[in-house]
Amino acid sequence: MIRCVSCGEEYDDDEIIYNCKKCGSILEVVTEDYDIPKETFEGRRDNLWKYKEFLPVDADKKVSLDEGGTPFVPCPTLGEELGIDLYVKVEGSNPTGSFKDRGMTLGMTKAMELGVDTVGCASTGNTSASLSAYAARAGKRCIVFLPSGKVALGKLAQAMFHGAEVVSIDGNFDEALKAMTQLAEEKYLYLLNSINPYRLEGQKTIGYEVVDHLGWESPDRIVLPVGNAGNISAIWKGVSEFHEAGFIDDLPMMTGIQAEGACPIVNAFNQHTMKMTPVENPETVATAIRIGAPVSSIKALHAIYDSNGFAQTVSDDEILAAQLELARKEGVGVEPASAASIAGVKRLVNEGEIDKGEKVVCIVTGHLLKDPNTAINACTKPKEVSADLNKIKELLLNK
Numbered sequence: 182m183i184r185c186v187s188c189g190e191e192y193d194d195d196e197i198i199y200n201c202k203k204c205g206s207i208l209e210v211v212t213e214d215y216d217i218p219k220e221t222f223e224g225r226r227d228n229l230w231k232y233k234e235f236l237p238v239d240a241d242k243k244v245s246l247d248e249g250g251t252p253f254v255p256c257p258t259l260g261e262e263l264g265i266d267l268y269v270k271v272e273g274s275n276p277t278g279s280f281k282d283r284g285m286t287l288g289m290t291k292a293m294e295l296g297v298d299t300v301g302c303a304s305t306g307n308t309s310a311s312l313s314a315y316a317a318r319a320g321k322r323c324i325v326f327l328p329s330g331k332v333a334l335g336k337l338a339q340a341m342f343h344g345a346e347v348v349s350i351d352g353n354f355d356e357a358l359k360a361m362t363q364l365a366e367e368k369y370l371y372l373l374n375s376i377n378p379y380r381l382e383g384q385k386t387i388g389y390e391v392v393d394h395l396g397w398e399s400p401d402r403i404v405l406p407v408g409n410a411g412n413i414s415a416i417w418k419g420v421s422e423f424h425e426a427g428f429i430d431d432l433p434m435m436t437g438i439q440a441e442g443a444c445p446i447v448n449a450f451n452q453h454t455m456k457m458t459p460v461e462n463p464e465t466v467a468t469a470i471r472i473g474a475p476v477s478s479i480k481a482l483h484a485i486y487d488s489n490g491f492a493q494t495v496s497d498d499e500i501l502a503a504q505l506e507l508a509r510k511e512g513v514g515v516e517p518a519s520a521a522s523i524a525g526v527k528r529l530v531n532e533g534e535i536d537k538g539e540k541v542v543c544i545v546t547g548h549l550l551k552d553p554n555t556a557i558n559a560c561t562k563p564k565e566v567s568a569d570l571n572k573i574k575e576l577l578l579n580k
């Protein structure tokens with residue numbers, strides 16, 4: 182069953198619907214059976230289908246590239262510097278290099294169940310990269326709208342290479358999503374942005390995996406970048422479900438980080454309101470979260486308020502510095518948006534919002550190679566030398 186998060190109106194699973202017909206708000210899938218012992222998952226392969234009893238599609242008919250089961254990596258150097266117990270959940274290790282694959286395996290499996298022939302999305306890059314791969318796997322037509330000139334190279338290459346029909350929109354992501362949503366409402370295609378509640382059912386497994394990694398305990402805090410605001414909502418749903426099922430006693434403080442130039446959720450949080458006012462011209466180096474009107478703002482703000490969490494901005498300089506630091510001190514390569522989580526943790530520790538000794542899990546959402554241009558621009562150019570050993574030694578000595 183699907184339910185409106187605002188008025189509670191209920192809809193059947195086989196109805197293709199993105200907003201409540203009664204009040205216009207967004208929808209969620211209702212998990213009905215919590216009577217499953219956690220031992221059920223023991224000995225299963227480490228991917229998100231390990232938790233199939235909590236997923237609202239038929240796992241035997243899944244469209245899958247073996248997503249989920251991503252590395253959970255301690256960060257002792259950064260953690261010690263900050264005085265916290267820090268971990269990163271490396272979502273760049275998913276098949277197309279971002280957490281979106283978790284959503285797409287669910288979304289595409291649902292698309293097959295519904296019998297649709299065309300799928301689509303608007304994207305700042307990763308959603309389109311993922312959808313195009315899963316559509317190729319499922320043999321479906323795929324249409325993606327991208328904001329012209331604002332998509333990182335790796336992501337654009339993926340969407341094109343997997344055979345999506347890529348349309349470059351002369352406008353920002355929010356405008357592209359509006360146009361794509363209208364197409365979906367006219368039943369031209371099945372929309373697989375995160376307004377689709379089945380997408381988020383896949384992404385909630387990040388929350389499942391974090392507590393599973395920690396030996397069925399909740400961390401004190403989960404920190405992640407927020408753009409269209411689906412992921413923070415999904416992870417909160419995941420940990421809340423495992424709490425409801427009795428697998429964990431506590432819940433994490435959900436902490437969302439946005440770039441200073443694209444921070445409608447942080448603005449709402451600072452005003453203690455549920456009302457998100459869109460940012461007209463969002464701008465940030467972290468193109469993945471260059472979003473001014475997040476569709477899941479209601480769910481995200483609930484996640485933050487209900488978990489006693491926090492929302493914080495970081496500057497582009499802080500994002501780029503954190504990206505480099507994570508790569509050089511811990512060996513973990515992530516794209517700029519993902520590094521916003523680390524930049525946010527640093528700020529919140531310095532401001533005393535995160536306590537010393539807290540167990541903090543940052544969700545690093547996408548791989549470094551998604552945005553090679555930004556990575557290369559952050560480094561000094563390689564030195565050039567002929568293949569002469571003496572010259573090479575001289576160069577290395579004059580480091």
Ligand SMILES: Cc1ncc(COP(=O)(O)O)c(C=O)c1O
Nearest residue numbers: 307408409410411412469546547
């Ligand atoms: C790498 C990356 N990180 C973070 C986000 C933000 O996630 P959400 O839109 O679910 O808030 C996105 C896309 O939106 C992304 O591609």
Ligand SMILES: N[C@@H](CCOP(=O)(O)O)C(=O)O
Nearest residue numbers: 304305306307308374375409
């Ligand atoms: N960063 C996203 C923006 C769209 O988010 P979605 O979760 O609603 O699909 C992207 O990669 O396109």
